Amino acid sequence: MSKKMIALCACPMGLAHTFMSAEAIRKAAVEMGYDIKVETQGADGIKNELTATDIREAGIIIHAVAVTPLGMERFEGCEVYEVGLQDIIKNPKGIIKEIEEDLAQ
């Protein structure tokens, strides 16, 4: 299994939750030994944009979103785990473990 994980974060205002969830995912993923890249779609636009290569190489794709993000066509055909922003901020490791368990099945 590839140990690369990518995530996309977006909240309605693009001020707080977007960046809090991005930070939570980044921290948890690094501690769990993943190669991580997180795109944020905040009020300041798209930062750290995920490229086609990132998406192709990723073993796990997480969408931590409360809105429909921009550029969804990039993920055409991909399996994506969509999670609530509050949940991932509170318990990033638990959610990543849950995804790992699901992938192991």
Next chain:
Amino acid sequence: MAVTKKTIGSTSSNSKTTETISTNSGWLEFSKHIMTGISYMIPILIMGGLIGAISQLIPYVFFNIDPSVSILDAINSGKYDGVSFVMLQLASIMEIFGFTLFGFAIPIFTAFTANSIGGKTALAAGFIGGYIATKPVAMLSLLDGKWITKAPIASGFLGAILIAFIIGYFVKWLNKKIDMPHDWLAFKVTFLIPLISAFACLVLMVFFITPFGGWVNTLIRDLLQAAGSAGQFAYAFVLAATTAFDLGGPVNKAAGFVALGFTTEKILPVTARCLAIVIPSFGLGLSTLIDRKLVGRSVYDKQFYQLGKTAIFLGFMGISEGSIPFALERPAFCIPLYVTGAIIGALSAIAMGAIQWFPESAIWAWPLITGILPYILGLIIGSTFIAVVNVFYRNKLIKDGKLVVNE
């Protein structure tokens, strides 16, 4: 945990759920579409709001004109000449410009909500629907034997939500159901679906949503007027509670949506919401400032003292997100506390006579409040309540050994 597994693609709608999410995934989808619309609408509201607010500052704060006198009347009064006359003209232009921008808020909301559901064609159809929700199509009616055109009552926000969802899902359904050979794709997406969607918009808006929405809006207005001040306080109570509850989250935005409809149509003021947005931040921020004076020790971890100052600063900017770290740290106590504080603050301000029609709680909107003193008093009462209760509660927890603070 709420984890949904999805395969992204235009045709596959078989989203498998891994865990116990099926109960509320319908609601989640619904809220996601609304939130998308709202997130695109907010910049318009900010721009229109800023221009509109500055236009009001010129006559009513700098020139001290009575708020019941419109800018146009002030220009016509002949009392102003030279620089003040030019300033008033500028204010008038900015006022009209600001309200024109506000007029785009609803169409933008419907356009992007529909886009979130059904893609680009839905975006266009949603924009049309939203526009008609604010400016209804004039209907023919017979007056003294002559046919005239007369615009009905607008369906407003209610109509906007209805048309956004109906047209969004309708376009999505059309795209899926109309199956044509590949050579005909251009015909389908550039002619057939736009034609059907635009026509559906026309029929729905003119014959169903506008009459229904207009009827509901009139009904609500009559009900609230009949209920008098009791109705206003009940409204303020609910508005303050829902606004404060999740600090800028979905519940807050939904409440804002309803309140915005009432305030732009001058049915009910948005005072309670403006206060409830900032009271949690002021209150929780304040508890990091007064704890050492009140109980002689720090009741929060070190990093919260910086966060507290940030929360207060963001509060002056009319942003509630600064309180989120405090809420996450001890939600079971913190959320009921700041909701109560917001209700107490909002109700006392309103009882003392504060009225704010302008949907913005940042400090630069304060001059637009009627009764600024009651407003600030309400703000102080609510914030102090939160700060004092919070400090004493946390101090007790520390004494009981249930809470360890890293100073």
